[in-house]
Amino acid sequence: MNIEFKTIGFIRTNASTVPRHWTISDVRGEIIIDKEYMKGLKDIQKGQDIIVIFYFHISPEFAVSDLLQTPPHRNERLGVFSTCSPMRPNPIGMSVLRVVDREENILHVTGLDMIDGTPVIDIKPLTGLKKDTAL
């Protein structure tokens, strides 16, 4: 079964490189949401953490050999569903970003681990979860 999603916006950042994971990122940037969806942002508050679902748009196509991968900071081959690798059966990413400010259709955020131009698919509240500060 194929499922079609559409971009609802994209990431904008001046950073030329980003960390491998949002947990270790203080990179700032913006989420530019298409104006047609702007109303849906109205309850997102300054200082709030949000879940951002996005598309790994420059990842190479997934191959069977990617089912096991050695993450950059690990010393073992892990099943892809236990990693955050962008090479996965569906190249879909999930990051938790801190909202620094909101103006109209733009969320100013910090914690970026996606590059400039990354297509955004969804934004969700962090309901039932919190950051693991023990990291």
Place this chain on the structure above:
Amino acid sequence: MNIEFKTIGFIRTNASTVPRHWTISDVRGEIIIDKEYMKGLKDIQKGQDIIVIFYFHISPEFAVSDLLQTPPHRNERLGVFSTCSPMRPNPIGMSVLRVVDREENILHVTGLDMIDGTPVIDIKPLTGLKKDTAL
């Protein structure tokens, strides 16, 4: 920009109804992953919490009037990106499920808030997050 994803498996449960959110669910069931991706499950452990990304396959098509919604347990109209509603620009869901057991391509899980037959798109580790037990 349109993005095409494919189903990597589906949810199976005997429950005829499920709670509105995984935080208040103890519904059991299975995630049946297509055998071609089975190897990618190898490091998922019994007792572990996993993030499951799925498709709200029976949601009505999104309309502009859905940009603001009153969630069932709330008394105010919220922007869709501050809700977990299945009616969203891209009908994509995210739940945190507890793995009770794993055998071959099947994960036995608890905490289901998706119905029998729900298409699964991705599984991720809960890196950097933990359940908010204050709820």
